[in-house]
Amino acid sequence: MLGKLLRVLRAGDRKLAMCRDEFSNIPETILVTSKNFSHEDRIPDRFTQSGNNLSPDLEWNSLPSGTRSVVVIVEDPDAPLPNPFVHAIVFNLLPPMTQIAEGAIPNATNVRERSLDPPLCLGKNTFGRTAYLGPAPIPGSGPHHYYFQVFALDSERMFQRPPGRKDIIREMAGHVLAKGFLVGTYER
Template sequence: MLEKIPHAVGAALSGLKAGLDKTAYRTTFATVPESLGLTSLAFTDGTAMPARVTADGAGASPPLAWTGLPPGTARVVLLCEDAGSPTPSPLVHLIAWNLDPGAALAEGAASQAESGLDLGKNSFLKPGWLPPDPPTGHGPHAYLFQVYALDRALELPEHPGRGALLEAMAGRVLAKGCLVGTYERP
């Protein structure tokens, strides 16, 4: 959808970015110990994500695995935010909550609401993975895939948004970790 924005408009907006300092990782959970590992078979930390996990490809959610969970971890939450979006706050690309600590997500697992996972609403108000779709000419976007270890399962309505998720997580987070993938259109 955003690929239709003219290159000149994307370039003109290139200085407007939500910023890393507005992500949940750096605001709401800034003081949580950063001891979890988060990896993907599709890309490594700080590198470009392949087109297949974006709106320019199949749009499948990337495979993700976490390590280093502390004792007492009951559930895991994944949150992906786009710190490079030309919006006041980062765009939400994924909310997956009450994940089994011993599990991992296969490629495409979070792409649809019918996945069997507890998925929250992305910034387009739909449950599941919102494939990266930055404006042409806007420059690189940093997608922060955040993992949180929780001391108990969360009780949330079906498909919560970011605000409800963060509120429910307050005081429940034992540790966190982050994986950054980048993506841009020329």
Template sequence: MALSLKDLKIESSAFPDGGRIPERHTGEGEDTSPELRWSGVPEGTRSIAVICHDPDAPLPDGFVHWVLTGIPADVTGIAEGGGNEYHQGSNGWGGTGYRGPMPPPGHGDHRYYFWVYALSVPVDEALTRREFIDRYGKDVIEQARTVGLYSR
């Protein structure tokens, strides 16, 4: 399930790639963002972005759980519950910051993609996932993801 186009990699100590996300990182628990770390940031990276997205949500474009932009290129991770020092874009609930998995009961496992993007430009604004893709998709040098599963 892990995707890496070249050298960029992302992982979490909270769950293995393709493993179950612990309840404390969900809407049923403490709703605390998991620790994330990445490596292999390519040369020329000017900023990093992180997005958590559930493509299995019963909505046309899935459901967004977290959008972080403006992360300096030399940062290699986000601590559990961290990320507040960066730009927090809108999540699917209409707020900002991390909101953990809370899929409809009985719908089976949903996949939660934690994406890291290495960008060739600085990003100094809070964005929705769609705005990020539309405005900065062309500036992505590399991307990678890790996937966690959750169901109720």
């Protein structure tokens, strides 16, 4: 019942990082794909909190010349919050890197035991953790859309501590060369 009541409350697609005013005129030329699901398909359970809470494989190509780093932000605009729910932030991915392998972004249970090569620079999800948080929408709230957004930047971004959504967006402003996204859906 709660899920049905909350269906009308949502942040909305217009509040996604890639739709913000500072990125609205950025060309959408990066192709983002996954071996685990196709664009607008259902995300398999193993990548959700109902399953193993693994981060899915992500691949991107068509980065523009001048790309010095890549940022990935995973958001759910269907969450009943003022802003999209952040499931993961990964930044300073350096070309020629064009993929994050399945399970490479640590989740809350394996964040301390993971030794990544190369190490990933992680920002904070909505719960303030530097980890991947798989989909777990409120039962009955309808299908949620998970945007795996990829941004090509003209430089690396430096932070004193892991950035949250506001921090990473502020630091990206004026440095984004191109963007792209992949959408997966999930419903409980």
